[in-house]
Amino acid sequence: xxxxxxxxxxxxxxxxxxxxxxxxxxxxxxxxxxxxxxxxxxxxxxxxxxxxxxxxxxxxxxxxxxxxxxxxxxxxxxxxxxxxxxxxxxxxxxxxxxxxxxxxxxxxxxxxxxxxxxxxxxxxxxxxxxxxxxxxxxxxxxxxxxxxxxxxxxxxxxxxxxxxxxxxxxxxxxxxxxxxxxxxxxxxxxxxxxxxxxxxxxxxxxxxxxxxxxxxxxxxxxxxxxxxxxxxxxxxxxxxxxxxxxxxxxxxxxxxxxxxxxxxxxxxxxxxxxxxxxxxxxxxxxxxxxxxxxxxxxxxxxxxxxxxxxxxxxxxxxxxxxxxxxxxxxxxxxxxxxxxxxxxxxxxxxxxxxxxxxxxxxxxxxxxxxxxxxxxxxxxxxxxxxxxxxxxxxxxxxxxxxxxxxxxxxxxxxxxxxxxxxxxxxxxxxxxxxxxxxxxxxxxxxxxxxxxxxxxxxxxxxxxxxxxxxxxxxxxxxxxxxxxxxxxxxxxxxxxxxxxxxxxxxxxxxxxxxxxxxxxxxxxxxxxxxxxxxxxxxxxxxxxxxxxxxxxxxxxxxxxxxxxxxxxxxxxxxxxxxxxxxxxxxxxxxxxxxxxxxxxxxxxxxxxxxxxxxxxxxxxxxxxxxxxxxxxxxxxxxxxxxxxxxxxxxxxxxxxxxxxxxxxxxxxxxxxxxxxxxxxxxxxxxxxxxxxxxxxxxxxxxxxxxx
Numbered sequence: 017x018x019x020x021x022x023x024x025x026x027x028x029x030x031x032x033x034x035x036x037x038x039x040x041x042x043x044x045x046x047x048x049x050x051x052x053x054x055x056x057x058x059x060x061x062x063x064x065x066x067x068x069x070x071x072x073x074x075x076x077x078x079x080x081x082x083x084x085x086x087x088x089x090x091x092x093x094x095x096x097x098x099x100x101x102x103x104x105x106x107x108x109x110x111x112x113x114x115x116x117x118x119x120x121x122x123x124x125x126x127x128x129x130x131x132x133x134x135x136x137x138x139x140x141x142x143x144x145x146x147x148x149x150x151x152x153x154x155x156x157x158x159x160x161x162x163x164x165x166x167x168x169x170x171x172x173x174x175x176x177x178x179x180x181x182x183x184x185x186x187x188x189x190x191x192x193x194x195x196x197x198x199x200x201x202x203x204x205x206x207x208x209x210x211x212x213x214x215x216x217x218x219x220x221x222x223x224x225x226x227x228x229x230x231x232x233x234x235x236x237x238x239x240x241x242x243x244x245x246x247x248x249x250x251x252x253x254x255x256x257x258x259x260x261x262x263x264x265x266x267x268x269x270x271x272x273x274x275x276x277x278x279x280x281x282x283x284x285x286x287x288x289x290x291x292x293x294x295x296x297x298x299x300x301x302x303x304x305x306x307x308x309x310x311x312x313x314x315x316x317x318x319x320x321x322x323x324x325x326x327x328x329x330x331x332x333x334x335x336x337x338x339x340x341x342x343x344x345x346x347x348x349x350x351x352x353x354x355x356x357x358x359x360x361x362x363x364x365x366x367x368x369x370x371x372x373x374x375x376x377x378x379x380x381x382x383x384x385x386x387x388x389x390x391x392x393x394x395x396x397x398x399x400x401x402x403x404x405x406x407x408x409x410x411x412x413x414x415x416x417x418x419x420x421x422x423x424x425x426x427x428x429x430x431x432x433x434x435x436x437x438x439x440x441x442x443x444x445x446x447x448x449x450x451x452x453x454x455x456x457x458x459x460x461x462x463x464x465x466x467x468x469x470x471x472x473x474x475x476x477x478x479x480x481x482x483x484x485x486x487x488x489x490x491x492x493x494x495x496x497x498x499x500x501x502x503x504x505x506x507x508x509x510x511x512x513x514x515x516x517x518x519x520x521x522x523x524x525x526x527x528x529x530x531x532x533x534x535x536x537x538x539x540x541x542x543x544x545x546x547x548x549x550x551x552x553x554x555x556x557x558x559x560x561x562x563x564x565x566x567x568x569x570x571x572x573x574x575x576x577x578x579x580x581x582x583x584x585x586x587x588x589x590x591x592x593x594x595x596x597x598x599x600x601x602x603x604x605x606x607x608x609x610x611x612x613x614x615x616x617x618x619x620x621x622x623x624x625x626x627x628x629x630x631x632x633x634x635x636x637x638x639x640x641x642x643x644x645x646x647x648x649x650x651x652x653x654x655x656x657x658x659x660x661x662x663x664x665x666x667x668x669x670x671x672x673x674x675x676x677x678x679x680x681x682x683x684x685x686x687x688x689x690x691x692x693x694x695x696x697x698x699x700x701x702x703x704x705x706x707x708x709x710x711x712x713x714x715x716x717x718x719x720x721x722x723x
Contacts, residue, residue: 043056043228043229043230043231043232043233044056045228045229045266045269045270046269046270047468047470048265048269048318048321048322048382048383049321049322049324050320050321050322050323050324050383051321051382051383052382052383052384052385052469052470053381053382053385053467053468053469053475053477054382054467054468054469054470055229055378055382055463055464055467055468056229056468057229057463057466057467057468057484057486058124058127058128058226058229058230058463059127059229059230059231060466060484060485060486061128061462061463061465061466061482061483061484062128062482062483062484063128063462063480063481063482064481064482064483064497064498065480065481065501066480066481066501066504066658066659066660067462067480067481067482068481069658070458070660071125071128071129071458071459071462072129073407073408073409073658074125074409074455074458075125075129075131075134076409077408077409077410078409078410078411078412078443078451078454078455078625079118079121079122079125079134079409079455080133080134081622081624081625082118083620083621083622084410084443084444084620084621084622084624084625085443085444085448085451085620086443086444086618086619086620086621087101087111087448087618088101088111088114088115088448089114089115089118089448089451089452090621091111091115093115093118093119093137093141094112094115094116094119094141094144094145094207094208094220095140095141095143095144095145096144097208098111098112098115098208101616101618102616102617103616103617105447105616106447107212108210108211108212109210109211109212109213109215109216110447110448110449111448112207112208112210112213112216112220113215113216113219113449113452114448114449114451114452115452116216116217116219116220116223116452117219117368117371117449117452117453117455117456118452118455119138119141119220119223120219120220120222120223120226120455120456121452121453121454121455121456121457121459121460122134122137122138122223122455123138123223123226123227124223124226124456124459124460124462124463125455125458125459126138127226127227127230128459128462128463138223138227141223142224142227142233145206145207145220146206146235146236146239149203149204149205149206149239149242149243150201150203150204150205150206150207150209150246151203152200152201152202152203153200153201154200154201155197155198155199155200155201156197156198157197157198158194158197158198162194163194166190166191166194167191169187169190170187170188170190170191173187174187174188181303182290182303182304182305182355185290188288189254189255189288192250192254192288193211193212193254195250196248196250196251196254199248199250199251201246201248202245202246203242203246204239204242204243204245204246205242205243205246205247206220206239206240206243207220214247214251214252214257214260215255215256215257215259217243217260218256218257218259218260218262218263218311219259221240221260221262221263221266222262222456224236224240224263225263225266226463237267237270237271238271240263240267241267241271241273241276244260244263244264244267244276244279245273245275245276245279247260247279249279249282249283249286252264252279252280252282252283253282253283253284253286253287253288253289254287254288254289255288255289255290255308256289256308256311256312258283258284258287258289258312258315259311259312259314259315260283261280261283261284261315261318261319262314262315262318264276264277264279264280265277265280265318265319265321265322268280268322269322277322277323280319281319281323284315284316284319284328289308289312290304290305290308290309290312291304291308291309291312291313291335293316293327293331295335296316296331296332296334296335297327297330297331297334299338300338301338301342302335302338302339302356303355303356304355304356305352305354305355305356306343306350306351306352306353306354306355306356306357306365306366306369307352307354307366307368307369307372307449309339309350309352309356310350310352310369310372310373310376311372311376313332313335313336313339313376314332314375314376314379316328316329316331316332316335317329317332317333317376317379317380317383317384318379318383320332320383321379321382321383329383329384332380332383336380339356342356342358342359342584343356343357343358343359343363344359345359345363345365345400345418346399346418346581346583346589346591346596346717346718347395347396347399347400347403347416347418347596347709347717348392348394348395348396348397348398348399348400348596349365349369349370349373349396349400350365350369350373351363351364351365352364352365352366352368352369353365353366353415353430353431353432354366354432357430358585359583359584359585360583360585360586360689361418361419361583361585361586361587361689361690361718362417362419362429362430362687362689363417364415364416364417364429364430364439365400365415365416365417366414366415366449366450367404367412367413367414367416367450367451367453367454368449368450368453370396370397370400370401370404370453370457371453371454371456371457371460372453373396374393374396374397374401374457374460374461375456375457375460377389377392377393377396378393378460378464381393381464381467381477382467385557386556387532387533387534387535387555387556387557388535390477390478390532390534391534391535391536391594393461393464393478394478394479394503394534394594395594395596397457397458397461397478398503398594398595398708398709398710399594399595399596399708399709399710400416400709401457401458401461401710402660402708402709402710402711403416403709403710403712403715404416404454405441405454406441406628406713407658407660407661407662407711410443410624410625410626411441411442411443411625411626411627411628412441412442412443412450412451412454413438413439413440413441413442413450414437414438414439414445414446414447414450414451415428415430415433415438415439416439417429417439417687418589418596418598418709418715418717418718419687419690419715419716419717419718420439420687420713420714420715421601421632421636421681421687421688421714421716422630422631422632422681422685422686422687422714423439423440423441423628423629423630423713423714424440424608424629424630424631424685425437425440425608425610425612425627425629426685427439427440427685427686427687429682429686429687433446433614435685435686436612436614437612437614437615440608440627440628440629441627441628441630441713442627442628443620443622443625443626443627444615444618444619444620444627445615446614446615446616461478461480462480462482464477464478465477465478465479465480465482465484466482466484466486466496468486469528469530469559471528472486472487472488472489473486473488473527473528473529473530474486474494474496474527474528474529474530475530475531475557476496476498476510476529476530476531476532477532479498479502479503479508479532480498480502480503481498481499481500481501481502482497482498483495483496483497483498484496484498488525488527491516491517492514492515492516492521492525493514493515494512494513494514494515494525494527494564495512495513495515496510496511496512496529497510497511497513498510499511501659501666502574503593503594503595504595504659504665504666504667505666506573506574506575506576506593507571507572507573507574508571508572508573508574509544509569509570509571509572510529510531510569510570510571510572511567511568511569512564512565512566512567512568512569512570513566513567514564514565514566520566521566522565522566522567523565524563524564524565525563525564525565526561526562526563526564527562527563527564528559528560528561529546529559529560529564529570530557530558530559530560531557531558531559531560531570531572532556532557532558533553533554533555533556533557533558533572533574534555534574534593534594535555535556536576536579536591536593536594537555537574537575537576537593538555538575539575540553540555540572540573540574540575541553541572541573541575542570542571542572542573543571543573544568544569544570544571545564545568545569545570546560546562546564546568546570547570547571549561549562574593576592576593577592577645578590578591578592578645578648578650578669579591579592579645580643580645583718586690586718586720587690587718587719587720587721588640588643588718588719588721589717589718589719590648590669590671590706592650592667592669595667595708595709595710596708596709596717597668597669597706597707597708597709597717598706598707598708598709598712598715598716598717599636599638599704599705599706599715599716599717599719600662600707600711600712600713600714600715601632601633601634601636601712601714601715601716602632602633602634602714603630603631603632603633603713603714604630604631604632604633605628605629605630606628606629606631607626607627607628607629608626608627608628608629609627630713630714632681632714635675636714636716637675637676637679637680638673638674638675638676638702638704638716638719639673639674639675639676639694639696639719639720639721639722640671640672640673640719640720640721640722641671641672641673641674641696641701641722642671642672643721647671647672648669648670648671649669649670649671650667650669651667651668651669651670651705652666652667653665653666653667653668654666659708659711660708660710660711661711662707662711662712664711665707665708665711667708668705668706668707669705669706670703670704670705670706671703671704671706672701672702672703672704673701673702673703673704673719673722674696674697674700674701674702674722675696675697675700675702676691676694676695676696676697676720677695677696677697678691678695679691679720690718690720691720694720694721694722694723696722
């Protein structure tokens with residue numbers, strides 16, 4: 017009996033530790049006054065199931081092995097000097113942008129998983145940056161000759177009808193940079209002493225934000241306040257420098273310095289950028305760099321969160337509509353190679369866009385409470401995010417595409433870097449931004465799975481196996497476990513455990529619980545404790561307001577049905593819930609040891625991280641022979657293992673198809689366009705087994721359709 021009581025005591029201690037996660041008290045960040053939901057639970061969310069395994073693979077893969085990515089990740093990062101590489105490629109700020117992406121992802125992963133080694137890397141960078149703010153620097157006015165030469169250059173470029181709008185904008189931007197250099201720089205700026213650091217710092221801020229939310233380190237908002245006050249109006253209002261508005265308004269919420277708010281609004285309203293208030297509000301088409309689009313798109317919606325001015329929200333929603341309609345791909349991300357590229361079946365996107373689009377969509381979700389943004393984030397994460405990496409997280413693509421039948425060192429079918437390495441699965445790439453951004457999107461997803469409503473009550477926003485701790489006030493907290501392997505199953509169970517002063521309590525406690533019915537689900541059902549309080553479920557967010565007690569389970573069923581989606585240009589795809597399904601093309605995978613001139617001599621510093629040459633080892637030239645969901649056979653399988661590994665998907669879809677005559681690789685090394693005329697091979701009718709897009713490397717996702 018004595019041992020039984022000891023066992024119960026130890027169990028309660030374990031529950032209490034799990035409840036508090038044995039961490040310092042996380043900081044409370046004031047919610048933007050006009051947002052529907054708020055975030056800031058990064059220290060209190062624990063991924064489980066396949067999500068936990070995903071982050072483990074990320075940690076054991078590229079995130080934990082920067083040497084495999086070569087330059088600039090094999091450097092001190094922001095904790096020391098990052099020298100220009102021997103080729104001197106790109107702008108001077110590139111290496112700081114790229115390593116800021118990496119640090120943001122590493123930091124969030126570290127706080128989510130309590131990884132001491134990753135935290136040590138982050139803390140070294142944090143301490144160096146906070147301890148070394150830059151001093152006052154006088155402006156450097158150009159000479160009359162330099163100014164005249166620049167003005168002539170801009171005039172010539174602007175008047176040339178053969179120069180596209182993007183190059184004209186870049187020319188005018190050079191002139192603006194001259195103006196910025198002529199201005200004094202007040203002391204207190206954070207980051208290295210390098211030209212154009214305002215953009216890389218906008219990225220680095222996100223790691224600082226995560227750190228403060230996890231630890232409450234009061235040095236961070238104080239340092240950020242001085243940093244943002246050191247920027248001139250010209251700097252803040254130019255191009256991607258505008259993204260600093262994200263950090264300025266967050267810092268304003270903590271410091272109350274109204275000058276930050278005034279500067280943020282002034283910069284946006286005077287924006288000199290490819291996306292500005294004017295073209296956000298009008299109906300003109302957007303033709304711009306995709307990553308810049310996704311980064312700037314968040315600015316007006318964040319301004320709305322903090323000011324409540326509806327013109328900002330209108331700008332953001334209209335710009336999003338204009339961008340997504342002509343450019344959204346079936347895997348959940350807009351095309352970007354590197355500019356917005358339409359939605360032809362060969363249109364691709366950068367891996368950067370997966371992080372940037374999903375992060376920006378998260379702000380739309382917070383600001384509006386619209387469940388469609390959560391749906392969009394899930395489609396992006398469950399499909400595009402997994403589709404551009406090998407499932408061991410040891411190599412990735414710069415460009416990825418819903419249709420990619422070959423991925424080698426010379427198979428890039430996009431006009432940009434045509435025939436180069438950019439679609440190959442590699443641990444190193446010519447330009448390093450995408451491999452830096454890769455580290456961000458899974459930790460970002462986990463950190464925003466659980467949100468709070470305006471009263472601080474739980475909101476289950478993005479789904480996946482996990483648990484979370486909410487502080488409900490007055491010594492009461494609740495741990496919510498999300499059980500089930502969504503999106504591979506239709507049922508999610510939420511189990512509640514309440515604590516008072518750190519101990520499990522069985523007393524009934526009042527609490528609102530908000531959950532989401534995706535817009536793709538037409539007949540959601542709930543059962544278990546609290547189900548009778550809901551009434552008829554609506555698509556979108558629903559709230560249960562009742563008394564709960566420890567051990568209560570609330571179940572949500574989200575029936576999935578096959579849905580065909582037609583591509584705006586040509587072809588058809590098949591979706592099932594938030595998952596897109598593809599034909600996984602059999603592949604010959606060979607380690608590629610060739611030297612490519614465009615890689616500037618960079619090589620993986622770890623022999624376990626290799627580049628792959630993937631060529632089709634079987635037929636891929638199929639057209640769909642069905643168009644009705646009733647023709648699709650849904651097969652649920654009792655399989656074990658990681659659901660994104662080949663052969664381990666718990667659900668597959670079987671469809672009728674036939675081979676297309678004459679549809680072949682272009683020049684034997686490029687994925688071809690869909691055939692203009694679909695003529696099938698007689699006697700080639702077959703049944704294809706489609707698997708989740710995220711479990712594939714070579715794939716056919718947008719099918720030609722048999723007449």
